[in-house]
Amino acid sequence: MPSWVDGHPAESLSIKDRGLAYGDGLFETIAVRAGRPPLLEYHLARLAEGCRRLGIALDLALMRTELLAFSAGLGEGVAKLMITRGEGLRGYAPPPVALPRRILQSSAFPAYPEANAEQGVRLFPCATRLAEQPLLAGLKHLNRLEQVLARAEWQGGEFAEGLMRDQSGRVIEAVFSNLFLVRDGGLVTPDLSRCGVAGVMRAALLGSARAQGIEVDVRDVSYGELLQADEVFLCNSLFGIWPVRSVTEQNWPVGPLTRKLQAIARDLLDI
Numbered sequence: 001m002p003s004w005v006d007g008h009p010a011e012s013l014s015i016k017d018r019g020l021a022y023g024d025g026l027f028e029t030i031a032v033r034a035g036r037p038p039l040l041e042y043h044l045a046r047l048a049e050g051c052r053r054l055g056i057a058l059d060l061a062l063m064r065t066e067l068l069a070f071s072a073g074l075g076e077g078v079a080k081l082m083i084t085r086g087e088g089l090r091g092y093a094p095p096p097v098a099l100p101r102r103i104l105q106s107s108a109f110p111a112y113p114e115a116n117a118e119q120g121v122r123l124f125p126c127a128t129r130l131a132e133q134p135l136l137a138g139l140k141h142l143n144r145l146e147q148v149l150a151r152a153e154w155q156g157g158e159f160a161e162g163l164m165r166d167q168s169g170r171v172i173e174a175v176f177s178n179l180f181l182v183r184d185g186g187l188v189t190p191d192l193s194r195c196g197v198a199g200v201m202r203a204a205l206l207g208s209a210r211a212q213g214i215e216v217d218v219r220d221v222s223y224g225e226l227l228q229a230d231e232v233f234l235c236n237s238l239f240g241i242w243p244v245r246s247v248t249e250q251n252w253p254v255g256p257l258t259r260k261l262q263a264i265a266r267d268l269l270d271i
């Protein structure tokens with residue numbers, strides 16, 4: 001599968017890269033179908049926000065053109081885009097002038113069991129807690145050690161995902177997806193102003209739900225409220241929506257609103 005660095009085929013990059021040294025950068029995990037990324041503009045919007053907040057001077061127009069060309073060559077699969085601040089010497093201070101590095105890797109779609117979407121998944125209750133840092137909240141930056149530690153908490157196939165809470169015990173998301181709950185026919189999804197990744201599938205579903213007149217609440221969610229939900233589901237830019245069937249002592253059905261939004265997610269991903 002091809003990989004590019006700064007727009008050219010390459011399999012390596014400088015050891016001076018700040019993404020390697022400090023996680024000084026951002027990434028996007030982009031589904032590509034029939035040679036195009038269905039959620040391209042959502043990915044570019046999140047990337048632009050991340051570059052703005054980190055002060056990385058990325059040429060978005062160039063990035064769009066490059067992603068379209070890479071996707072056309074890939075056809076079907078996952079394009080993983082990493083943007084770093086570029087090269088630097090030792091020390092945290094961002095260099096006054098830094099040329100961002102653009103890294104594109106490709107891979108096949110993960111072979112998730114069909115049952116995850118059809119029958120739903122069990123959530124592992126992760127002990128790892130998300131640190132609160134509003135300056136980075138929502139960004140898909142390259143500092144993913146919390147997710148690495150959380151994902152290492154369970155092995156085997158009993159649990160397809162893990163529940164992530166913050167230091168105050170608020171429900172935030174899952175390890176590699178966002179979380180929604182359904183209460184009285186309306187949608188609730190955790191506020192991500194302190195921590196968590198604002199997923200592109202989450203953004204697309206919020207827009208679709210509002211356009212269909214479905215009440216949507218973005219706010220703090222306690223663990224107790226999660227357990228009281230009528231339906232729970234996860235979403236991300238690769239698998240769309242997985243219904244959640246259980247976490248520890250609580251079980252849920254696959255509900256009607258989850259199924260309705262699952263069909264919308266499939267359309268958004270051109271599945």
Ligand SMILES: C=C(O[C@@H]1C=C(C(=O)O)C=C[C@H]1N)C(=O)O
Nearest residue numbers: 029080110176177236237238239
């Ligand atoms: C961890 C990555 O991306 C996340 C993982 C998935 C997935 O495995 O389904 C999808 C999107 C991201 N939340 C990655 O290395 O790209």
Ligand SMILES: Cc1ncc(COP(=O)(O)O)c(C=O)c1O
Nearest residue numbers: 176177178197199200201236237
């Ligand atoms: C920690 C985390 N939360 C949520 C998501 C879902 O994001 P998206 O919908 O952009 O795939 C991801 C995937 O990138 C993630 O790694």
